[in-house]
Amino acid sequence: MNVDDQLTPALTLRGVSKRYGPVVACDAVDLAVRPGEIHGLLGENGAGKSTLMKILLGLVHRDTGTILRGTEPIEIDSPQVAADLGLGMVHQHFSLIEPLTVWENVILGDTGRVDRAAACAQVEQVAQRYGLPIDPLARVDRLSAGERQRVELIKCLRRDPSVLILDEPTSVLTQAESAELFTVLRRVVQAENRAVILISHKLAEIMAATDRVTVLRRGAVAFHGTTADTTAQELARQMVGRDVSLRAEGAALGLLPVEPQSPAGAPPSTDPAGAAPAADPTTPAALRLRGVTLRVGGLPVLDDLHLDVAPGEIVGLYGVEGNGQATLGELLSGLLVPDEGAVEVGGRPVELTRPGTLHEAGLGIVPEDRHHSGVVLDMSVAENLVMKSLAGVCTRGVLSRRRMHRIARRQMAEFNIVAPSPDTPLRSLSGGNQQRVVLARELSAGPKALVAAQPTHGLDVGAIEDMYVRLRQAAAEGVAVLLISTELEEVMALADRIAVISSGRIVGVLPTAEATAERLGMLVGGVAH
Amino acid sequence: MSAADNIATILSSGARLTVPLAFAACGEYVAQRAGTLNISVEAMMLGAAFGSIAVASATGSATIGLAAGALVGVAVAFVHGNLSHRVQINTFVVGLVLNALVLGLTSYLITVSTFTGHQVWQVSVPVLRDIPIVGPMLFVQRWPVYLLLAVIPLTWWLVQRSRWGLELRAVGENPQAADVSGIHVNRRRRQALLWCGLLAGLGGAYLAVGEVGSFNQNMTAGRGYLVIAAVIFGAWRLGRTLVGCVVFGLADAMRLALPALGVTMNSQLLIAAPYLLALLAMLVFATAHREPRALAQPFQRGTT
Numbered sequence: 083m084n085v086d087d088q089l090t091p092a093l094t095l096r097g098v099s100k101r102y103g104p105v106v107a108c109d110a111v112d113l114a115v116r117p118g119e120i121h122g123l124l125g126e127n128g129a130g131k132s133t134l135m136k137i138l139l140g141l142v143h144r145d146t147g148t149i150l151r152g153t154e155p156i157e158i159d160s161p162q163v164a165a166d167l168g169l170g171m172v173h174q175h176f177s178l179i180e181p182l183t184v185w186e187n188v189i190l191g192d193t194g195r196v197d198r199a200a201a202c203a204q205v206e207q208v209a210q211r212y213g214l215p216i217d218p219l220a221r222v223d224r225l226s227a228g229e230r231q232r233v234e235l236i237k238c239l240r241r242d243p244s245v246l247i248l249d250e251p252t253s254v255l256t257q258a259e260s261a262e263l264f265t266v267l268r269r270v271v272q273a274e275n276r277a278v279i280l281i282s283h284k285l286a287e288i289m290a291a292t293d294r295v296t297v298l299r300r301g302a303v304a305f306h307g308t309t310a311d312t313t314a315q316e317l318a319r320q321m322v323g324r325d326v327s328l329r330a331e332g333a334a335l336g337l338l339p340v341e342p343q344s345p346a347g348a349p350p351s352t353d354p355a356g357a358a359p360a361a362d363p364t365t366p367a368a369l370r371l372r373g374v375t376l377r378v379g380g381l382p383v384l385d386d387l388h389l390d391v392a393p394g395e396i397v398g399l400y401g402v403e404g405n406g407q408a409t410l411g412e413l414l415s416g417l418l419v420p421d422e423g424a425v426e427v428g429g430r431p432v433e434l435t436r437p438g439t440l441h442e443a444g445l446g447i448v449p450e451d452r453h454h455s456g457v458v459l460d461m462s463v464a465e466n467l468v469m470k471s472l473a474g475v476c477t478r479g480v481l482s483r484r485r486m487h488r489i490a491r492r493q494m495a496e497f498n499i500v501a502p503s504p505d506t507p508l509r510s511l512s513g514g515n516q517q518r519v520v521l522a523r524e525l526s527a528g529p530k531a532l533v534a535a536q537p538t539h540g541l542d543v544g545a546i547e548d549m550y551v552r553l554r555q556a557a558a559e560g561v562a563v564l565l566i567s568t569e570l571e572e573v574m575a576l577a578d579r580i581a582v583i584s585s586g587r588i589v590g591v592l593p594t595a596e597a598t599a600e601r602l603g604m605l606v607g608g609v610a611h
Numbered sequence: 612m613s614a615a616d617n618i619a620t621i622l623s624s625g626a627r628l629t630v631p632l633a634f635a636a637c638g639e640y641v642a643q644r645a646g647t648l649n650i651s652v653e654a655m656m657l658g659a660a661f662g663s664i665a666v667a668s669a670t671g672s673a674t675i676g677l678a679a680g681a682l683v684g685v686a687v688a689f690v691h692g693n694l695s696h697r698v699q700i701n702t703f704v705v706g707l708v709l710n711a712l713v714l715g716l717t718s719y720l721i722t723v724s725t726f727t728g729h730q731v732w733q734v735s736v737p738v739l740r741d742i743p744i745v746g747p748m749l750f751v752q753r754w755p756v757y758l759l760l761a762v763i764p765l766t767w768w769l770v771q772r773s774r775w776g777l778e779l780r781a782v783g784e785n786p787q788a789a790d791v792s793g794i795h796v797n798r799r800r801r802q803a804l805l806w807c808g809l810l811a812g813l814g815g816a817y818l819a820v821g822e823v824g825s826f827n828q829n830m831t832a833g834r835g836y837l838v839i840a841a842v843i844f845g846a847w848r849l850g851r852t853l854v855g856c857v858v859f860g861l862a863d864a865m866r867l868a869l870p871a872l873g874v875t876m877n878s879q880l881l882i883a884a885p886y887l888l889a890l891l892a893m894l895v896f897a898t899a900h901r902e903p904r905a906l907a908q909p910f911q912r913g914t915t
Contacts, residue, residue, distance in 0.1 A: 139791065141912060162793035177788045179781045180904075190781055191792035196774045 090152055092117045092277040093138075093169070093245045098147030100133055107133040109301040110147070115245060118271050120278040122292030122309065124285070124321055130301035131281050135249055139171050140164040151244075165191065170243030172234045172251060180223035184216055188237045208236045212266050227404075228259035235266065246270060247279045252287060264291045283321075285314045297321055367426070368393045368562035369445065369531035374423035376409060376586075383409045384420065385586040391531060391562040396553065398577030398594070399566045402606055406586035407566050411450045411535035414564075416440045428530045441470055446524030448517070450535035450566070456520045457508050464490035464504035467523050489526075497522035498548065514545025521552055531562040538572060550576060570602065582606055615744055621861070621868045623748040627822055629860025630756050631656065631831075634814030635838040636856050637766040638684075638807035640849055643842050644770055645803035646783035648907040650706035651691045653835025654713035655684040655808050656815030661717040663816035664826040668726035673820040676729060677755060680819065684812020685805055687713065692801035699909055710835075718828045730824040731755060753821045755813065762810065767849050769806075779803055783903035786910040796910045811835070833886065840889035847902060855892065859885050 091114040100108040108130045115121045125131045136142040138149070140158040149156055151167055158164050164171075171177075178187050185201040205218040214232040222230060231251065238246060248267075252260040270276050271293075282288055288295055289309060297305040297320040305312075305320035367390035376384040384406050391397045401407060412418045414425070416437055424431045427443040434440070440447070449456045457466050467490045468475050475486045490504035499518045501511055508516060517537065524532060534553060538546040553576060557563045567573050573580055574594060581591045582605040590605040635652055642649040662683035667676025691709060695702040734757065736750040770776035779799055781789040786796045818834070819826050837859050845852030862885040869876060 141791070160793070161791045165793055171791070173788075173791065177791050179784045179788055181784055181901075182777075182781065186777055190777065190789070191794055192774070194774065196772065196777060 091115055091150075092152070093279075094148075094150040095134075096148045096150070098134070098137060098144050098149065100137060100142060100144050106301045108137070108144070111298070111301070111303055113296055113303070113306075115277045115279055117244070117277050118275045119293040120267060120271055120280055120291055122288040122295035123279055123281045123298065124283065124288050124295055124317060125298035126283060126321055129298040129321075131283075131298055132249070133301075134298070135171070135247060135281060138164065138169055138247060162191070165241060165243075168242070168244035170238040170241055170246050172231070172238050172246065172248045177237075178222050178230055178233060180221075182222060183218070184220050184222060184225075184233050184236075185218040187222055187233060188218075188240060190237075204240060205236055208240050212236075212239060212269060213262075214266060228255055228262075231255065231259070231263065235263075239270070243276065245277045245279065247281070249281045250283070251280070252282070252284065260287070267291065285317055285321075288317065289314050366392055368428055369533075369564060370426040370429075372424045372426065374410075374413065374420045374425065376413065376418060376420045378409075383586050384413070387423070387583075387586065387588055389564075389581055389588055389591075391564050393530070393560045393562050394557055395579065396557045396563040396565055396577045398573035398580045399564060399583055400570065400573045400580055400602060400606070401568065401583035403568045405583050407535070407568070407583060408450060409586075410583075411447075411533065411566055412455070414440065414445065414533045414535075415447050415449050415455050417455060441527070444528070444530035446527060446529035446532040446561075448520050448524060448532070448534040448537050450539070452516060452520050457516060459509040460507055462505045463494065463499065463501050463508055463511070463519060466508050466519050467493050467504075467526075470523060471527055493522040493526055497525075497552070512542075512545075514541045514548070517541060517545065517549065521549070525552070525556055525561075529561055531564065532556055533564045533566065535566040536568065537565070538567075538569070617868070617872060619744045619747055621864050622744065623751070624867060625857070625861035625864035626748045626752065626756075627860075628863040629857050630752075630759055630821070631814040631818045632834060632838055632841065632856040632859055633759055633853055634755075634762065634817060635807075635811040635835065636841045636845075636852050637762055637849070638810030638814075639838050639842050640845075640847070640852050641766060641770060641779070641810075642803045642807040643847060643906060644776075644783045644903055645779045645800045646786065646903055646905040646908065646910075647696070647702055647800050647804055647807075648839070649691065649804060649807055650703060650835070650839060651687055651709040652807065652811045652838050653831060653833065654706075654709040655687045655811035656818070656835050656838075657710075657717055657829070657831045658687050658713045659684045659812035659815030660819035660830050661720065661826050662812075663820045664726050664729070665720075665724070667729035667820050671729070673729040673731040676820045677731060677813070677816045680816025681809050681812035684808040684810070684815060686808070688804040688808025688811075691808075692804040695909070696797040696800045696804070699911065702907060702909070714829060717826075721826055721828055726826065728824040729820055731821050753817075755817050755821055758813070762813075763849070763853065766810075770849070775799075775802070780903075782910075783905055786905050786908070790910070790912060800910075811838070814838075832882075837885060837889055840893055843902075844889070844892045858892065859889065862888050 093115045095111055095113040097110045097112065098108055099106070099110050111130070111134060123131055123134070133142060137144050138158065140160045140163050149158065156167055158167065158169070179190070185198065185205050188205050189196070189201045202218040205216065208214070209216050209232070212235070214236055216229060216232050216236065222233060225233065251263060255263065267278055267280070271278050280288070280292055292309045295307065295309045295312065295317065296303055297317060299321060305317070369391040371387050371389045374384050374387040375382055387410070389397070389399070399407065399410070409418065413420060416434065416439065419434050425434060425440070426432065427440065427445045430443065432439050432443045453459060458469070464486050468486050475482050475489065487504050493499070494501065494504065497518045499515050499522060501515060508519060511519070537549050537553070541549065553563055553565065565573065565576055574597065577594050579591055579593055580597045580602065581588050582602060583589070584606060592601065635656055639649060639652050659680035663676040663680030666679035667673045670676070687709060691705050694700045694705045731753050733751065733753050740746045740750040742750070770779060778789065778794045781792070781794060782796050782799045790796050815831060818830060823830070838856070841855035841859060842852050844855040866881040866884055869881065
C-alpha cells in the first residue's frame with residue numbers, strides 16, 4: 083500500500099500515543115488523510131478511536147507524536163483551536179443544545195453580534211448547497227435523529243473545514259437517512275476536495291462508503307489500505323486480531339466454545355416448592371410481559387408489548403438500537419413504571435411502583451449500561467456483590483465484614499472475577515470483570531428469570547465467551563433468560579427463540595432454527611409481519 | 612384610614628419590598644441559566660447592605676454607598692466564581708460558607724462601628740403621584756427603583772438576544788456541547804456570577820441605603836433564599852420570576868401592615884409567612900417545569 087505519498091495529506095498523525103495510567107489508549111498511531119477522500123477508521127469499542135478523535139478535537143492532549151496539517155506541525159489545545167485549524171467534527175451525541183433553535187445551535191461558538199436573519203439565511207444556504215433541508219427556526223428537541231444530524235453537518239460545514247470527522251454517524255439513523263448522509267459526504271469530498279474521516283465499527287458501512295481504511299486494534303494501527311483492495315472478512319480479522327470474531331463469524335463457523343444446551347431437558351424452575359404457586363398451569367412462563375405500554379411525551383416507546391420466557395429458555399430480543407430496548411431494560415430494572423400492562427415473574431404480577439420488587443420477585447438484571455444502573459464504581463467488589471442482598475450480611479442493621487468477604491470470595495472464585503482483593507474498588511477492574519461482578523450478584527440471588535441487556539457490549543473476546551457460557555449455564559439450571567441484543571450473531575448463537583422488536587412492539591417470534599438473517603432482517607425492517 | 616388608603620399603603624410598601632428581591636432575582640436568574648445554583652446570593656445582599664451603609668457613612672453620599680454595595684456583591688461573586696468554577700469546589704459548600712461568613716462578619720463589624728444613617732433621594736412625580744391607589748406605588752419611589760426598571764429589560768436582552776446570553780444558556784443546558792463548540796464554559800459561568808453579584812449587591816444596598824437608611828444585624832433575613840425560590844417559582848423565565856418577587860414583596864408588606872390594620876397575630880409566625888408562601892408556590896409551580904439541564908453540575912473538560 084504505497085499510495086500514501088502521491089498527494090500531500092490534509093492531515094497527518096505520526097506516532098501519536100496517549101496513556102491513561104497503565105492503559106494505552108493510543109499506541110504510536112500513524113494516520114494520513116488526503117484531501118478528496120473518505121478515510122474509514124475502523125475498530126471495536128475501546129480500540130482507541132474515540133481517544134484519537136478527542137486528541138484531534140483538542141479535548142485530550144497526546145503524550146507523544148506529531149500532528150501535521152499539510153506540512154506544518156500543529157498543536158491542538160482546545161476545541162476552538164481545532165475549529166480554527168479547519169478540523170470539523172460531527173458529533174453524534176453531545177454537541178447540540180436541545181432547547182435552542184437550529185440557527186442558535188449553528189452559530190454557537192462564533193464571535194460578534196447575533197444576527198438572527200443572517201444566521202437563518204446562512205443555514206438555509208448551506209442546507210441548500212448540500213441537500214440538507216432543515217427549518218432554521220425549529221427547536222432542536224423537536225427534531226428527529228436524522229434531522230439533528232443534518233444540523234450537526236450544517237454547523238460543521240458552515241465553518242468550511244478542510245477535514246471533516248464523523249464519529250459513528252449512522253448509529254441512530256435509519257437506512258434511508260444513512261444513505262442520504264453518504265451521498266452528502268461524497269459531494270463534500272469530490273466537489274470541494276475536503277477530507278473526511280469516518281469513524282465506525284460497522285464493516286458494511288466502511289466497505290460501502292470509504293476510499294481508504296485504517297483499522298485500530300488495542301490502540302495501535304493493525305491495518306491500512308485501499309478499501310477496494312480489501313474484503314470485509316479481512317477487515318473483520320484485523321479488527322479483532324487473530325481470534326475469529328464471535329459476533330461476526332463464530333456462530334456461522336461453529337466455533338463457539340460450548341455446545342448449546344437443549345432447553346427440552348432443562349430442569350424446572352429452582353424456586354422452593356410452594357413459594358410460587360403456579361397461577362395457571364397452561365402458562366409456565368417465568369417471565370411474562372403483558373401488554374406493557376410506556377409513552378414518552380405522548381408517543382409510545384413500548385407499545386402493547388407481549389412476551390413470555392419459560393424456565394430454562396433463552397429468548398433473544400433482537401432489533402435495531404433505539405426501538406425500545408433501552409426503555410424495556412430500564413423498566414425491567416425497576417427504573418421506569420409502565421403506563422399500561424403488567425410484568426409477571428414466576429406467574430405473579432409484580433408491583434412496579436415500589437423499588438426492589440422485581441428483585442424480590444426473582445428477576446435478575448444485567449443492565450445495558452452497568453455504570454449507570456449496574457454497579458457503584460467507587461465501592462468495593464465485595465460491597466457491589468452483596469448490595470442487593472444485605473439481609474444476608476447484616477445483623478440488626480450492622481454489617482458483618484467477615485460474612486461479606488466470605489460471600490465475595492466465594493462468588494469471585496465461582497465467576498472468575500479477577501481482582502486483588504474483595505476490597506478493591508470496582509472502578510479499577512476491567513470492563514469484563516465488572517460485568518462478571520454484576521452477573522455473579524444477579525445469579526447468586528437464585529433468580530427465576532434473568533434479563534441480560536447488551537451483556538457483551540464493550541467486552542473483549544475472552545469476556546464475551548465467558549458471558550455466553552454463563553448465560554447458557556443459567557438457562558440449563560432452569561433460569562428463564564431474556565437476552566436483549568442488537569447483535570444478530572449473538573442472538574442466533576444463544577437464543578432458543580428470537581423475538582423481534584420494532585418501534586416498541588414485538589413484530590414476530592421465531593424459533594432460532596427457523597430464523598435466517600434474511601427473515602429477521604425483514605421483520606426488523608417491518609417488511610414481513 | 613379608608614380602605615383605599617390601606618390598599619395604597621400596602622401596595623406601595625409591597626413595591627418597595629419587592630425592589631431588593633427583583634434586583635437580586637435578575638442576577639440569580641442569569642446565574643441559574645448559566646448552570647450555577649448560586650446560594651451565596653444571600654451573602655451578596657447582606658454584604659452589600661453593610662458595605663453601602665459603611666461607605667455612605669464615610670463619604671456622606673448614599674449614592675456612593677449604593678455603588679459600593681454593588682461592588683461588595685461583585686467581590687462575593689468573584690470569590691464564589693473562582694472557588695466553584697475554577698478550583699471546582701462544590702458550589703453549595705462555597706455558597707453556605709460564604710453566607711455564614713458574611714453573616715458573622717457583618718454582625719461583628721456592626722457592633723464595633725457606628726454609622727450615620729443615609730438614604731438615597733426620593734423621586735416623586737407631580738400629578739401622577741395623585742392617581743388613586745397605584746399612584747404612590749409607581750410614582751413616589753427612591754431613584755434606584757427606576758434603575759431597576761432599566762435593569763429588567765437589559766437582563767432579558769442580555770440573556771435572550773446577545774451572543775453572551777446565547778452562550779450562557781448553552782453552558783447551562785449542555786456544557787460539554789458548549790465546550791466542543793468553542794465556548795469557555797467556566798469563564799461564562801464566572802461572568803454570570805459576577806452579573807449576579809452586581810445586581811444582588813444593588814438589591815442588598817437598596818435595602819440599607821434605600822429602604823431603611825441604616826444597617827442592622829442579619830438585615831436581609833433570608834431574602835436571598837426567597838430570590839432563589841422566585842427563580843425556581845418562575846420556571847427560569849424572567850417575567851415569571853419577577854411575578855414571584857412581587858408576590859413575596861406583597862406578602863412582606865401584608866406582614867408589616869396587618870398590626871396597623873388591627874389584626875393581631877404572632878409576629879414570629881408573620882415573619883415566617885413569605886417563606887411558607889415560597890414553599891407552597893414551589894410545590895404548585897415548580898414541579899411541572901424544566902430546569903436548565905446542567906443546573907448545579909460542575910464542568911471539567913474531558914469528562915463527558
